[in-house]
Amino acid sequence: MIQCKTSKEISGMGHSMKRKEDVRFLHGKGHYIDDLKLPGMLYMDIARSPYAYAKIKNIDISEAMKVPGVVAVVTGKDLEKYNLHWMPTLMSDTQMVLPTDTVMYQAQEVAAVIATSRYAARDGREAVKVEYEVMKPVIDPFKAMHADAPVLRTDKPGKKDNHIWHWEVGDKAKTEKVFKDAEVVVKQDMYIPRIHVSSIETCGCVADYDKVNNHLTMYMTTQAPHAIRTVIALVAGHVGLSEEKIRVVSPDIGGGFGGKVPVYPGYVIAIAVSFLTGKPVKWIEDRSENLQADSFARDYHITAELAGTRAGKIQATRFKVLADHGYTDASANPSKFHTGLFSIATGSYDYDTAYMEADAVYTNKPPGGVAYRCSFRVTEAVHAIERITDRFAFEIGMDPARLRMKNFIKKEDFPWKSPTGWIYDSGDYHAGLKKAMEAIGYDALRKEQIEKRKKGELMGIGISTFTEIVGAGPSKDFDILGIKMFDSAEIRVHPTGKAIARFGTKSQGQGHETTYAQIIAEELGIPAANIQIEEGDTDTAPYGLGTYASRSTPTAGAAAAVAARKLRDKARKIAAYLLEVSEDDLVWETGKFYVKGAPEKSKTIQEIVFAAYTNHPQGMQAGFEATHYYDPPNLTFPSGAYICVVDIDKETGAIHVRRFVAIDDCGHIINPMIVQGQVHGGLTQGIAPAMYEELIYDEDGNILNGTLMDYLVPTAVESPKWETGHVVTPSPHHPIGAKGVGESPTVGSPPAIVNAIVDALSPYGIKHMDIPVTPFKVWKALKEKGVV
Amino acid sequence: MIPQSFQYESPGTMADAIALLEKHGDEAKILSGGHSLIPMMKLRFATPEYLIDINGIPGLSYIREEKGTVKIGALSREAEIEHSDLLKKHFPIFADVTKLIADPQVRNRGTIGGNLAHGDAANDHPAVMMALQATVIATGSGGSRSIPIDEFFFGFYTTALKQNEILTEIQIPVPPAGTGSAYHKLERKVGDYATAGVAVQLTVDGKGVCKAIGIGLTNVNPIPLRAVRSEQALLGKVINSENIALAAQFASEDCNPSADLRGSEEYKRAMVAVLVKRMVLKAAERAMGK
Amino acid sequence: MNKVITVTVNGVQQVLEVEPRTLLVHMIREILNLTGTHIGCDTSSCGACTILLDGKSVKSCTILAVQANGKSITTIEGISTEGELNPIQEGFKENHGLHCGFCTPGMIMRITELLKDNPDPTEEEIRWGISGNLCRCTGYNNIVKAVLYASAKMRGVPTASTEPEFV
Structure with a gap:
């Protein structure tokens, strides 16, 4: 159970408060863009x-x-x-x-x-x-890189090839040396295909x-x-x-x-x-236009390599990426980050050597490079590290859970500096995986698998223990077109103690109207039910960079807490004036200040706010408002331990996801119900690219699945019953210790699913499957191995 | 996505509908459930000038048994077929197939007549009707005629229906005791067209010998296909794994699937074999009351 | 040539003039201004436009307005009084069965018929029963939970806990 400091009436952090925004949607009274009609x-x-x-x-x-x-x-x-x-x-x-x-x-x-x-x-x-x-x-990005490929961007004077940019990070020479000397090296080409967010509203x-x-x-x-x-x-x-x-x-x-x-x-x-x-x-737009012309996600061709010891210690990783950007680089990344935050690809493991490089190329495909419920290319990174880690485990014959446990960064080693320069804020990866293994019954499943294999049945167990990087971001590195990636909150408390708060972000279903209110409720003791949240109108809301990349809680959520604390400071001054004591003699307890040693002498936040308009101390500004622009000192690093169990029909290749357990660490939890809901949704958007979705083009550049008839968004039948849980390691630098969660499951789940499928097929020497893993692909792989 | 303009007719009788068809010729389309036609019109793949809506004609929606024949009115919705006790009694295959057709809302509109008259080898009922050896009743200005299902499908989206005929009824012989039927299709996700689908109805005697059999295949041939050699491999023989394997092999050889996003030709042939095997077994189990 | 049709929408009879090609969903949204019914695709795939036509759940993007002549239509706006939630709506709220809310009206209309036909569905039956409605946000777990809640409530049996199973 999550401990709450506030009563249910206040509904601060940790309460599964029912969402405030729901009622209008449930009555069909939401206001979506196509509902708007203007005269003429x-x-x-x-x-x-x-x-x-x-x-x-x-x-x-x-x-x-x-x-x-x-x-x-x-x-x-x-x-x-x-x-x-x-x-x-x-x-x-x-x-x-x-x-x-x-x-x-x-x-x-x-x-x-x-x-x-x-x-x-x-x-x-x-x-x-x-x-x-x-x-x-020019459709194939590898061909587009050839010296003799036709130059597509003839509008750019002097452009002589289709290459857009080259990016690299890490210590190339050191990585080469570790690889040269390593006992075991595994290498895997993998394609993270072009997909489409396909939100139900276009x-x-x-x-x-x-x-x-x-x-x-x-x-x-x-x-x-x-x-x-x-x-x-x-x-x-x-x-x-x-x-x-x-x-x-x-x-x-x-x-x-x-x-x-x-x-x-x-x-x-x-x-x-x-x-x-x-x-x-x-x-x-109609749906066809949306699928065929709007921004795609992913489309990374990755070669992943890992060097390690026979005993199972990861020593170094190396990743090479070719990014197909279509005819222009319209990626939605922070400006200085061509590959987004791909450099998180060193993963949850403790080693000090890595090198990554990427090249981007123009092709005759639509532009894009958006999230698909993912913080800037983190899904690609997580897929690469979690797949190559499993390849390594397979290569040395070690259980993939044991291998992970052996290599995890230890809880006490945080903050931890990654080989590509990130400072991971906090985590307890061992606890997460242990909890996931217990929840799913890992040891029993492995025993069952041995029995199944004796009978020739295909059952697989797959793990993904990922580290996300979200909350972009600190202004020293993060901007979009020069605008720093802070975010903002403005809180106004009205004389009767009810509030309105406005933000630079914009919910698209995340539940901001509820969770932001809960953050403010936690800090000020005003019931969340009495705090109205507004976003999305540039005339009224303070400036902010918006909602994507799981950044709302890490940035605007932090801004809400800091702005509320500014108000609490003001409240203390007013309370001291009203109670005729020194500020230092006051103790804050949710919703009121009382005099140290005399708890009967107190002023509630409502009384204090009323005084701010009716009886404020001379020399103090009247009113009760605060604004904060929050510039995060670091990113946040949510993590997760996911385990998937699949059964495969050998004759048809059909894959049944029997169970999926997701243990997430998103730091302190504002609303468990919403966090769990986000995890459910993210998981379905993880199984989607893992098993169903891909935008497919023929060699003439025709899209072959430009409608929802063939672009296979999962229904309730494909989507398994998700099992969820959490561990909490608060972010040490975030005002409320939260990390962000909306995207973790989408980022972390595909490799768990693929690792399970490959695990099921591994007795036949199958070491990798590219996503989406379809029955046809499974059957083909088994056919090539002479199994069917 | 919006259809091109058209004239809408809503005749109250079959005679009026046929007269309109004769009047407008190729410019007219019959609107039944509309769940194949209207999407094609929205995409402007179909641009009829006249739409003749037969939904207002009374007496086209029924499921009844008469003298050893089950008669299904062409306007019967998939949902009605899914929940019909009469069909459940004689043909468990209908519960198999309807669950796999599109989704509940579409099944509330889509009609069995439309599913057949569309002439699409990707639709599921053609294979089922072949397995059940159904007869299609076509009504034109000169009255009605019976078309055996084997003679109904002609080519890509074409059927034996004449331009001025409307499919009005499907007749299925009530099978003798000891009969079972089954359908399954592999699909990429629920509601998808089949990667491959197989419909089987068979009758067995007390010794496990196959006395009658029909096998139809979905979406593995340019036109809906009856797996005749597969039927022969089992007819008059004991239903054992050897004979089933032969039937499965014949079906995979005799179909003519094309590679697409659902899989290669080779995969589809292999899936036809797997499904023939599974559906024969399932139908046989049902026949023997297991 | 335009057609005059008579439809009963959420209990109120309306006489409307429409082009034959007018899709029912456009009649509902654009002519009647009932914007709770949404459009999410072109291919009858997503179910966002689901309404009840003579009590049956249908995709109003794949039916012509003229086909609704003489029939009754129920949309999300017609299933409860504003200010009150019916058991299905309540199930969604209590169990966090919606995020962005865009698929929700279509989902609820579909579930309205599902629970009428099958008042006590299994989880499996619910999943198949809403397989014509796509949701991109929720991962469906909580929609299933919402339906189970509504089912219990409508049958007058105690509802299960609405707390998240977030151990």
């Missing part, structure tokens, strides 16, 4: 390229303009007049808003049709006739430009409204939009997972059209 609103639909790589010879809009209801068709040439046909990406690359001469991927935006109704816009879209000169696309916006007041209100599905406002000001400043005249509103969001961080061309076109027409313009 126009609708936009977008004609897209059927080809992956083609010159645009002509765009004929005449038939489209004849469609009843169509008011305009916008092409790249139209935007070029305003220098809006290209835009910068978050990684300082460039991306087309609409093309003027060349399309670079299938489903790329080609022309926008604006009409008085959704149906007319779609009819207009069908009537846009585009003449293309089809070119041979992306969309209503751009509402008011010509009279030269004011833009941009309602949109964004996880980072403040950053978007600044980007709009930077991109559209030259046409007269300045930042104080831009308001970005992010309404209720139907799932984000990183897919709602980028600025998509559709948003920019909608703004441009609203600017030109003076009317609100709505653009809502």
Whole structure:
């Protein structure tokens, strides 16, 4: 049981408070972007390229303009007049808003049709006739790196290849030496395929430009409204939009997972059209567009190597990555981190030597590089280390749990400096794995496995003991387009002791309206039920970088605690004044100050706040408000120990996940119910890429599974009944000791599943399977080994 | 995703529906459950000028037994088939198959007639109907005619239905005692089209000899396929592992699957063999009341 | 040519003029402004648009508005009075069966029929019963728990603990 300092009535930290936001959703009264209707609103639909790589010879809009209801068709040439046909990406690359001469991927935006109704816009879209000169696309990233590969980004003067950047970290020479001298070296190529977040709500916006007041209100599905406002000001400043005249509103969001961080061309076109027409313009993607054109995640080709001793000590790791970025680098990473936080790939293990390098390459695929419920490329890193660790265990014939126990960083060694320079804040990896093994009955399962194997049955047990890195991040290293990655909270307590608090983040289902209120309740003793949380409106909320990468609790959550403590300091002063004692004589107990040694002499927080408006000490500012911009001193390092059991049908390759136990350490827990819910959801988004999801392209760059008929989002039938638990090692540098949890399970679970599958197949000499591991792949592997 | 404009007709009688079909020719499509057609129209893969909605025609939705034949009205929804006690009594295969068709909401709309008339080898009922040796009743201006299921499927999305005919009923002979049936398909996730699917109905005598058998295959051939050689391998013979293996082998040889995201041709052939084996065994167990 | 249809929506009869191609979900959202019914895909895959048509759960993105002529429609807005939660809604709240809330109305409408047909479903039956509804946030555990809670409540038997099993 989690110990709570506050009563249930207050519902501070540790209470499984039922969510405050639920009621409106349960009545169908959420306000999602497509629910918004404004007077005179126009609708936009977008004609897209059927080809992956083609010159645009002509765009004929005449038939489209004849469609009843169509008011305009916008092409790249139209935007070029305003220098809006290209835009910068978050990684300082460039991306087309609409093309003027060349399309670079299938489903790329080609022309926008604006009409008085959704149906007319779609009819207009069908009537846009585009003449293309089809070119041979470059789809395979390895071929794209060849010296003789056609150069794709001919728009970049002097660009002579498709290489985007090279990145490396660690001690190359030392790593080479350790590998050279090692008793055991294992090496594995693995592909972490291109996937898509596919939140059930797609992306969309209503751009509402008011010509009279030269004011833009941009309602949109964004996880980072403040950053978007600044980007709009930077991109559209030259046409007269300045930042104080831009308001970005992010309404209720139907799932984000990183897919709602980028600025998509559709948003920019909608703004441009609203600017030109003076009317609100709505653009809502359909699912096919969302899957086919919006930012992908992953797409890392990794070669992982591990050097160790026969006795099972890990000595060094080496990782080489080829990152397929599509036609532009539109990754959503902190600006200085091309590979995100991939350098966490040394994992949960105690060794001091590692080297990693990565190269990124252009291909004729959609741009992206977003999270998919993951902190900046950490999933790729965790997959690499947890798979290669299992390969090592297999190679030396050691039980993978024992091998992990032997190599874990010890609890007492935190804070611990990793070979790539991170300072892990805290953890107890041994306790986590031990708890997971006990929960699942590890030893009994291994015995059962021996019996099953005698009968030729395929059963596997897989482990993943991962370390996450979240909460970006400290301003000395972390920024996006120069804006430091702090986040913020502003708390206003009203005279009757009820509060409103606003944040720079934006919930997409994480439950901020409840958990932020609980943090403030913990600090001030005001019931969480009486604390209203607001996010997503740049006119009212303090500036912040938004919600992604499990950063809300580590940054804005911290800001809430610090801002509340500022208020408590003020409350102490007021209480001292009211009780006519010295501040030093006051003791804080949730919800009130009392006089040391005389607990009957006290003032509740409500009395104190009322006095702040009615009877405040002379010389003190009236009111009861505080704001804090929290710049984290370090990242936080949640961890987990996951164990998966699978049974495989040898004849068909069908994989049944029999059990899955997840023990998470996300530090102090604000709301166990929500944390557990986040873990459940993250696990299903872990089994998804492990067994079901991949965006697949043919050699001509055609996407082969661009709808939910073939892009296989798991249902309740595929998703197992998850078993969850936790250990707590508080983050020592975080005001409330919390670490963040939303993404850990997505990051940590795929290797547990794959390790279980490979474990099941290992008697036949199968050492690796690339995700998604499908029945067909399993059958093929068994076939190649002559088993079926 | 929005369909192209069309004219909508909602005839109240079969005669009116057929008259509309004759009037509009190839420009018209019949709307039954709509769960194949409307998605295709939303994607604008299908752009009919006239949509003739037969859902308002009374008397097309029923499941009843008459003189040794079970008759299923073409507008019977998958959900009705799933929960029909009459079908459960004679044909356990329907419980197998309906559970695997799409999802509950789709089964509330999708009709058995539409599932067959769509002529899609990926649909599940064609194989089942082949296993059950059903007869399809087609109604046109000149009245109704019976089409044996083996003669119903012609080619890719084409059936023996004439342009001015509507599939109105499916007739299935009630099998004798000692009969069992079973269906299974491998799917990538619940509700998916089959990677491979196999339907079996067989009758056994007291000695375990197969007296009658039908085997249909789903989504492993350009048109729905009856596994005739597999049936022959078991008909009149004892259902033992040797004969089952032969039946399985024949089915895997006689189908003609194409490689796609669900797997290679080789995989699908292998899965046909596995499923023939499993479904014959399951049907035989049911036949013998196990 | 537009068609005039008569539909009963959440108990209120409405006469509407629609294009034949108008999807039922667009009629509900755009004409009737009942925006609790959502759209999540193009291929009848996600179930976000699930409503009850004459009491049967259906995907309103794959039905034409004209097909609803003479029928009754129930949407999320019609299953309880504002300010009160029915047992299914309560089950979702008590068991944290929703995160972003986008799939929730469709889920609830589907479950409404599921529990009518099968008042005491097993966990397995619930999972198959909601297999036409995708949720990207919750991992389904708590949705299953919410249905079990609602089932118990509707049958008048004690509900299981709503505390998280987060040991």
